[in-house]
Amino acid sequence: MAPRQHADTAAEAAARLTGRTVTGSGRTGALSEVTLDGGLDGDEAVVVKRGHPPGAAIAEAAGLRWLAAAGTVALPRVHGADTGWLVLDLVEQASPTxxxxxxxxxxxxxxxxxxxxxxxxxxxxxxxxxxxxxxxxxxxxxxxxxxxxxxxxxxxxxxxxxxxxxxxxxxxxxxxxxxxxxxxxxxxxxxxxxxxxxxxxxxxxxxxxxxxxxxxxxxxxxxxxxxxxxxxxxxxxxxxxxxxxxxxxxxxxxxxxxxxxxxxxxxxxxxxxxxxxxxxxxxxxxx
Known part of the structure; x- marks a missing residue:
């Protein structure tokens, strides 16, 4: 059986794409916040983004990895992606300086x-x-x-x-x-x-x-x-x-x-x- 490409919920997608247990979830929608079990390192909050149009998540993940490979400007780490979902680091925002x-x-x-x-x-x-x-x-x-x-x-x-x-x-x-x-x-x-x-x-x-x-x-x-x-x-x-x-x-x-x-x-x-x-x-x- 072919692997399922779309999960019903952001939490399901995060668990499937990262192989980690979901311990909590926050806001939901096109962008959802999910907490993953980090073991001894503690839980980790991530953003789960619904890929739209189909395939856009794959393109975005490839772009983030390519830009990050330059080792210059900061980008959120990609935890996993498929045609329907993208899991990224949550960025805690602050005021511009x-x-x-x-x-x-x-x-x-x-x-x-x-x-x-x-x-x-x-x-x-x-x-x-x-x-x-x-x-x-x-x-x-x-x-x-x-x-x-x-x-x-x-x-x-x-x-x-x-x-x-x-x-x-x-x-x-x-x-x-x-x-x-x-x-x-x-x-x-x-x-x-x-x-x-x-x-x-x-x-x-x-x-x-x-x-x-x-x-x-x-x-x-x-x-x-x-x-x-x-x-x-x-x-x-x-x-x-x-x-x-x-x-x-x-x-x-x-x-x-x-x-x-x-x-x-x-x-x-x-x-x-x-x-x-x-x-x-x-x-x-x-x-």
Whole structure:
């Protein structure tokens, strides 16, 4: 008989994926807190996340492990995953501090410098057909960043948005023309978190912990541009510390709208027309 891939409850999933006894549970839902028997080391609280869409948990687990392998920024440890569930360390949150922000900037620079085999490279053991939030994200390797970014991170979502009626054909042409102006780069493929908005940056007493990656090989400025798009506590200190550790190429701020096209179009596909105008404005800002 094939192994069961989906448990009825978060507690069942945690027990099955970790091989440990559940001694308690807290809040339930898409994210549940479960306590596992830790033997002599004491009980341990974990987060149990329901994988949605199916297979997203496998992609997220692979991304977390790949990012953690760089030994730079902190990420929750993966205790187990299957197509339906993901079991992770529980992160105890604290207030943001400027010192933690500066440390995070340096750590993020080191994470990016850990590199990737190519632009669009999936994490080892991670699927090519991955996800960013609830939107599909296909990892297709490429050597030329401008071409790869246009073909696999911008234009697919333009097509989805046009099909959904959230972007007009005239607006689509504006974005398509911007794709033709993406500049060449000498940047090597960076190891990206890939969905680095403020909600995925958790602050703890030990510093920043990143969650919910859409990890892949890409341009390092893309992670920074997403922080700029949705804001982040002490962002100026994060960027300054990053730039000190790994100087950004001239014109970095002028390129931010280009890198924001991808998340803006993903949000257009997921949440509708309210983001379409921002995506078109970002395209027009490229000149």
């Amino acid at each position: 400027s010192a933690a922000a500066e440390a995070f900037g340096r750590e993020l620079a080191a994470l990016h410098a850990a590199g990737a085999p190519s632009f669009g490279a999936a994490p080892p053991d991670g699927p090519a057909d991955a996800w960013i939030g609830l939107a599909p994200m296909r990892n297709v390797p490429g050597d030329s960043w401008p071409q790869w970014y246009a073909e696999h991170r911008v234009l697919p979502y333009v097509g989805m948005a046009v099909d959904d009626g959230t972007v007009s054909t005239a607006e689509a042409r504006v974005i398509e023309r911007a794709c033709a102006r993406f500049p060449e780069t000498t940047e090597a493929p960076a190891r990206l978190h890939g969905d680095l908005w403020n909600g995925n940056v958790l602050w703890s007493d030990a510093g920043v912990v990143l969650i919910d990656p859409a990890a892949h090989g890409g341009h390092r400025e893309s992670d920074l541009a997403m922080l700029h798009l949705f804001g982040c506590p002490h962002l100026d200190r994060i960027v300054a510390a990053y730039h000190e550790a790994a100087p950004l190429a001239d014109g970095y701020r002028e390129r931010i709208p280009m890198h924001q096209l991808f998340p803006l179009l993903v949000h257009t596909v997921l949440f509708g027309r309210s983001y379409a105008g921002q995506a078109v404005a970002a395209a027009r800002a490229l000149g």
